Amino acid sequence: MKIKQIEVFAINLPLIKPFVISYATYPNMPSIIVKLTTECGLIGWGESVPDDHVTGETPEATFAVIKNTLAPILIGQNPMQFEKIHELMDAAVKDVPAAKAAIDIACFDVVGKKLSVPVYQLIGGRYHEKFPVTHVLSIDEPEKMADEAEQCVELGYSSFKMKVGRDVAGDVKRIKAVRNRVGDEIAIRVDVNQGWKNSANTLQALRQLESIGLDWLEQPVVADDIDAMVEIKLKTATPVMIDEGIRNVRDMREIIAKRAADKVNIKLMKCGGIYPAMKLANMAEMAGIECQIGSMVESSIGSAAGFHVAFSKKIITSVELTGPLKFSKDVGDLKESYMIPYIQLNELPGLGVDVNERILAELTQYSEVVQ
Template sequence: MKITEIEVFAIRLPLYEPFVISYASYSDMPSIIVKMTTDTGHVGYGEAVADDHVTGESWEGTFAVLRHTLAPILLGENPSRFGKIHEVMDQAIYGVPTAKAALDMACFDVVGKIYGIPAYDLLGGRYHEKFPVTHVLSIASPEHMAQEAAERVALGYSSLKMKVGTNAVEDVKRIQAVRERVGKETAIRVDVNQGWVNSSTTLQAMKQLESCELDWLEQPVKADDIDAMVEIKSKIATPLMVDEGLRGVREMREIIAKRAADKVNIKLMKCGGMYPAMKLAHMAEMAGMECQVGSMVESSIGSAAGFHVAFSQKAMTSVELTGPLKFSKDVGNLHYDVPFIELNEKPGLGIDVDEQALEELTVRKEKVSL
C-alpha cells in the first residue's frame, strides 16, 4: 500500500459560545483537516489545531507546512510504517508537531480501514472500556462559572475542569464559588494555562484553596519552568499536572528525572500525533506517572484519535476531549454517551466524515498527488 493523494482543508468550526482561556478567547475554532488516499482506494482523515502559544504554530503556517513540505514528501510512502513516516517528516522539518499530528492520524485511520481494525488495535489493543467525560468551564465571573458547573453536575457530570489564569486573586474566588455550589462530591480540576507565571503566586493561591480539595492543579507556571513545577510539587498536597511543559521525549525525560509532576497531559497536537503519544505514555508508565489525553478543542477527527490513544494505554486515567460537544457544526460524528465516552469497534478512527459539512466549513483547500 502507498499514499497517492493528500488534500488539505483549512476550516473554521463554529462554537455554541466563545471559549475563553488565560491567553486567548475563541469565537470559533480554526482547524485544518487532511484527507489521505492510498492506492488501494482507502481514505483516512487527520486534523491539526494549531496554538501559537503552545507549539509556536499558526493556522496559516500549518496549512502551508502541510501543503508545501510534509504532504509532498509522504506521497509514495507506506502509511503503515508509522515510525518511518515520522522519521521522514522529522528529516524534512524540525518541530511543527501539530502539522505532523494531522498526517499521523490520517495514517492510523487509513491503515485501520485497510486492515479492518480500530486504530487502538494498531497501538497495542484496547485496555479501557470507557472514560467519564469532564465538562470544561471557560473563564467567566465566579457566579457564572458556579451556575454553569451546577447545571452540568445536574446533567450527570462527575468532574469539572476549570479554566483560570487571568488573575490569581480572582481565580481563587472562581474556584471557591464553584466548589461551594457543587459540593465535595464533584471532582474539580484547575487548569491555569501558565497564567500564574511563577511558583510564589501559585503557592499563595494554593494556600487559600486548601479547603477546596482539588483533584489536581494543571500547569500554573510558564511552560519551560520545570524547576518551578518541582518547587510547587514539593510544597502542596494537591496533585500537580504538567501540560504545556510537556511536548515530547526531551521534556518527559526532564519531568521524570526531576519528579516535577504527579501527572502529565499528553496532547497529540503537542507531541506530533498518535504514535509519539503512545511512546510518551509508555515512558510515563515506566516512571509510575498517570496520564491523560487532552485537547486543543479538535473536531470529531482529532478527538477520536485522542480517544484511541487513551483507550489503548494502561497509564491513561482520564481524558479531556470535549471539542465536538462545543461545536454547533462538526465534520464528523463522534458519539458521546454523556457523561461517558465509549468507543465503537469500527475500523480506523471509527467515525464518518461529513463531506458536505467539510465543504461548507472550508475556507481554503489544496491537493497534492502522485
C-alpha cells in the same frame, strides 16, 4: 499500500459559545483537516489544531507546511510504516508537531481501515471500556461559572475542569464559587494555562485552596519552567499536572528525572500524533506517572484519535476530549459516542468517524491538493 494524494483543508469550526482561557478567547476554532487517499482508494482523515502559545504554530503556517513540505515527501510512501513516516517528516522540518499530527492521524485511520480494525488495536488493543467525560468551564465571572457547573451536575456530569489564569485573587474566587455550588463530591480540576506565571503566585493561590480538595492543579507556571513545577510539587499536597511543559521525549526525560509532576497531560497536537503520544505514555508508565489525554478543542477527527490512544493504555486514567460537544457544527459524528457522563468508542475500523464532506466543504476557507 501507498499514499497517492493528500488534500489539505483550512476550516473554522463554529463554537456554541466562545471558549475563554487565560491567554485567548476563541469565537470559533481554526482547524486544518487532511484527507489522505491511497492507491487502492482507501481514505484516511487527520486533523491539526495548532496554537502559537502551545505548539508554536499558527493555522496559516500549518496549512503551508503540510502543503509545501510534508505532503510532497509522503506521496508514494507506505502509511503503515509509522516510524519511517515520522523519520521522513522530522528530517524535512523541525518541530511543527500539530502539522505532523494531522499526517500521523490520517495514516493510522487509513491503516485501520485497510486491516479492518479500530486504531486502538494497532497500538496495544483496548484496555478501558469507557471514560468519564469532564465538562470544561471557560473563564467567566465566579457566579456564572458556578451556574454553569450546577446545570451540568443536573445533566449527570461528575467532574469539571476549570479554566483560570487571569488573576490569582479572581481565580481563587472562581474556584471557591464552583466548589460551594456543586458540593464536595464533585471532582474539580483547575487548569491555569501558565497564567500564574511563577511558583510564588501559585503557592499563594494554593494556600487559599488547600481545603477545597482539588483533584489536581494543571500548568500554573510558564511552560519551560520545570524547576518551578518541582518547587510547587514539593510545597503542596495538591497533585500537579504538566501540560504545556510536556511536548516531546526530551521534556518527558527532564520531568521524570526531576520528579516535576504527579501527572502529565499528553496532547497529540503537542507531540506530533498517535505514534509519539504512545512513546510518551510508555515513558510515563515506566516512571509511575499517570497520564491524561488532553484536548486542543479538536473536531471529531482529532478527538477520536486522542480517544484511541487513551482507551489503549492503563496508565492513561483521564481524558478531556470534549471538542465535539462544544461545536454547533462538526465535520464528523463522534458526538454520538458521548453518553454523559461517559464516552464509549465504537468498534468501527480506523478512527471510527464518519466524515461529512458536505459540512467539510461548507466550513472550508481554502484547500489544496498534493499528488
